[in-house]
Amino acid sequence: MIAKKDIKKALEKNELDYFYQPKVSAITGDIVGAEALIRWIKPDGKVIPPGAFIPLAEESGLIKEITLQLFKKLERSIKLIHEIKPLCVSFNVTADDLETDKLSQEIIDALKEKRLTPSSLELEITESKLIKSKPSVKNNLNRIVDIGVGVAMDDFGTGYSSLNVLSNYPFSTLKLDYNLINGITSDNKKKFITKTAIRMAHLLKIDIVAEGVDNKQQYNLLQYMGCTIIQGYLISKPLPLDEFIDFLKRDIRYPGSTAGKLHMISIDHILWYRDFVYYVMSRLQKISYISFPPPIPSPHQCMFGEWFYKEGKTFLTESLSDQSVKELEKLHLSIHDEAQKIIEIFKQRVETTQYYADILINFNRFHQDFINKLQECENSLVYSIC
Numbered sequence: 001m002i003a004k005k006d007i008k009k010a011l012e013k014n015e016l017d018y019f020y021q022p023k024v025s026a027i028t029g030d031i032v033g034a035e036a037l038i039r040w041i042k043p044d045g046k047v048i049p050p051g052a053f054i055p056l057a058e059e060s061g062l063i064k065e066i067t068l069q070l071f072k073k074l075e076r077s078i079k080l081i082h083e084i085k086p087l088c089v090s091f092n093v094t095a096d097d098l099e100t101d102k103l104s105q106e107i108i109d110a111l112k113e114k115r116l117t118p119s120s121l122e123l124e125i126t127e128s129k130l131i132k133s134k135p136s137v138k139n140n141l142n143r144i145v146d147i148g149v150g151v152a153m154d155d156f157g158t159g160y161s162s163l164n165v166l167s168n169y170p171f172s173t174l175k176l177d178y179n180l181i182n183g184i185t186s187d188n189k190k191k192f193i194t195k196t197a198i199r200m201a202h203l204l205k206i207d208i209v210a211e212g213v214d215n216k217q218q219y220n221l222l223q224y225m226g227c228t229i230i231q232g233y234l235i236s237k238p239l240p241l242d243e244f245i246d247f248l249k250r251d252i253r254y255p256g257s258t259a260g261k262l263h264m265i266s267i268d269h270i271l272w273y274r275d276f277v278y279y280v281m282s283r284l285q286k287i288s289y290i291s292f293p294p295p296i297p298s299p300h301q302c303m304f305g306e307w308f309y310k311e312g313k314t315f316l317t318e319s320l321s322d323q324s325v326k327e328l329e330k331l332h333l334s335i336h337d338e339a340q341k342i343i344e345i346f347k348q349r350v351e352t353t354q355y356y357a358d359i360l361i362n363f364n365r366f367h368q369d370f371i372n373k374l375q376e377c378e379n380s381l382v383y384s385i386c
Contacts, residue, residue: 002048002052002053002056002151003056003107004056004060004062007053007056007057007060007062007066008062009054009068010040011062011065011069013037013043014069015040015041015043016038016039016040016044016066017038017039017041017070017073017111017219017240017241018036018037018038018039018070018073018074018077018091018241019037019039019238019239019240019241020034020035020036020037020077020089020238020239020240020241020242020244021034021035021037021083021231021235021236021238022034022231022235022236022239022244022247022248023035023170023209023229023230023231023235024229024231024235024254025229025230025256026032026222026223026227026228026229026230026256026257026260027228027256027257027258027260027261027315028256028315029251029253029254029255029256029259030253030254030256031085031087031089031248032087032229033086033088033089033090033122033229034081034087034089034090034244035089035090035092035124035211035231035238036070036074036089036090036091037092037238038050038054038066038092039238040052040053045054052228056316057061058094058096063094063096063097064096064097064100064102064103067093067094067097067103068102068103068106070091071091071103071107071322072092074089075110075115075116076196077089077241078116078120078121079115080241080245081241081244081248082120082245084245084248084249085248086119087120087195087248088119088120088121088122088150089120089121089122090121090122090124090150090152091121091122091123091124092123092124092125092154093123093124094125094126094129095125095129095130095133095134095137096129096200098133098136098137098141099133099134099136099137099140099142100140101134101136101140101143103140104140104141104143104144107121107144107147107149107155108143108144108147109342109371111147111148111149113207118147118148118149118326120147121147121149121150122150122151122152122172122173123141123144123149123150123152124152124153124154125152125153125154126153126154126155126173126373127143127153127154127156127165127166128154128155129210130165130169130273138169139169141169141170142170143174143181145170150172150173151169151170151171151172151173152171152172152173152174152175152209153166153169153171153173153175154175155175155177156174156175156176156177156180156197157176157177157179157180157194157197160181162293171206172206172207173206173207173208173209173322174200174201174206174208174209175209175210175211176194176208176209176210176211177211177212178211178212178226178232180193180194180211181194181210181211181212181213181218181232182212182214184218184221184222185215185217185218185221187375190245191221194210194222194225195225198225198226198227198264199226199264199267200221202230202261202264202268202303203225203268205303207229208227208228208229209227209228209229209230209231210222210227210229210230210231210232211231211232212231212232212233213230213231213233213235214232214233214234215233215234216234218232218234219234219254220255220257221244222260223255223257223260224257224260224263224382225258225260225263226260226261226263226264227260228255235254236316244311245320249339257319257348257381257382258312258315258316258319258381259378259381259382261307261312261315262374262377262378262381263378265303265304265307266301266374266375268302268303268304268336268373269302269303269304269367269370269371269374270289270371272295272302272303273335273364275295275340275365276294276295276339276363277360279293279294279295280342280360282305283346294339294343295339297339297340297343298336299332299333299335299338302336304332305332305336305343308329308332313325313329316328316377318337319381320377320380320381324373324380325371325378328370328374328377330353331366331369331373332370334366334370335363335366335367337371338359338362338363338366339363341359342359342360342363344345347358368372379382
């Protein structure tokens with residue numbers, strides 16, 4: 001039975017360390033990150049898992065000391081990892097770690113002194129730890145986010161007020177809980193909840209990580225749903241630093257596909273189209289302009305445009321024919337050109353309803369052709385990995 005004094009002794013003897021579990025992009029198939037997971041390594045080599053001592057460390061208040069000690073190790077480890085590949089490494093914190101500004105100041109100092117870069121680090125914290133936390137916890141999270149470090153909500157899908165916490169804290173990533181992922185290939189409710197969470201993360205423009213992915217069926221389904229990052233034993237178990245670095249040196253590529261991304265974008269553009277039609281109808285019916293403002297007509301500012309012109313065009317060109325990508329872009333530009341024309345006509349105060357009806361028919365035709373093309377491209381990508 002582990003006692004508080006045993007954990008104190010482990011701290012004094014420097015027996016606590018991190019193991020690293022890789023994360024894979026479901027879009028590119030590349031290793032894009034890792035989670036640092038605490039392990040207690042006894043002098044005889046025996047590894048004690050966190051579940052055996054972390055609850056007691058949290059209860060006794062030792063967790064703050066553990067996190068601060070391990071953060072210094074994490075700094076050195078990230079430097080070694082980056083010599084092989086620049087990755088974002090996440091580590092777990094609790095609300096207790098953030099009640100004072102010790103940890104947040106350590107992180108800020110490491111960034112200001114350029115011992116770490118903001119993109120190399122992410123904090124993971126569970127929703128349950130935040131529900132009754134002090135205001136100082138949110139303040140310290142905001143300080144960390146303001147300097148460019150990401151924050152992930154861990155174990156999403158298991159708490160009873162996850163959505164409330166999500167709306168009140170500056171999360172950049174959602175991590176789907178293992179117990180949710182474990183049932184997605186056989187339990188329709190879990191599959192629906194997972195799909196909804198992925199959709200929500202996409203709309204919030206944040207990453208979503210599925211942890212506990214243990215087989216190819218789960219991987220393929222999550223990829224098709226639009227999950228961005230995969231973590232689990234299918235990729236690798238958590239590894240000591242030297243083994244993790246050897247793992248990176250092997251430069252393994254996993255199946256990557258933009259099919260899930262295109263599926264999400266199809267839904268996005270349908271919603272954008274509906275919002276635009278509502279805007280036109282509200283103007284014709286003299287409803288307040290404030291109630292139905294126009295969606296931004298720029299082709300670079302809808303979700304498809306933001307992705308396509310940043311990285312999507314490159315990804316699609318690697319998987320589809322040049323002709324398909326060019327047709328997709330042409331149709332997309334045509335939709336937004338029509339949207340801009342409609343807004344300009346409203347500025348000219350043309351009052352003929354039939355005039356707008358004719359323009360909307362054309363607008364609808366372009367949009368339907370675009371959605372059909374997206375579906376055709378998505379199907380091509382799905383067939384290629386089946």
